[in-house]
Amino acid sequence: MATTKAELLQGTLDLLILKTLTIEPMHGYAIVQHIQRRSNDVLIVEEGSLYPCLYRMEDKGWITAQWGKSENNRRAKYYSLTRAGRKQLEEETAIWERVHSAITLVLQAA
Numbered sequence: 001m002a003t004t005k006a007e008l009l010q011g012t013l014d015l016l017i018l019k020t021l022t023i024e025p026m027h028g029y030a031i032v033q034h035i036q037r038r039s040n041d042v043l044i045v046e047e048g049s050l051y052p053c054l055y056r057m058e059d060k061g062w063i064t065a066q067w068g069k070s071e072n073n074r075r076a077k078y079y080s081l082t083r084a085g086r087k088q089l090e091e092e093t094a095i096w097e098r099v100h101s102a103i104t105l106v107l108q109a110a
Contacts, residue, residue, distance in 0.1 A: 062082060
């Protein structure tokens, strides 16, 4: 069966990154791999989308960044969720659930 890769809806990447960082601090490539793996390779996050999003979320205080060593002993920036980020995750999740429910209602309409 062929796999279809999906474009992310506006704002969805924030939600996915915030949720991913609840597991542990991660560098950019690990975040991308986690999202891709958890979505069964349907959601592919491009580097050109990831880093601007991470920088924006860092500016908003939702995440913090700290340099460390990656699994292959390379220098990498590790991102962690802040208290404000956890609150934002709750808000983003509530919005997503409302939108998902609304779309489901429309798709089920006769």
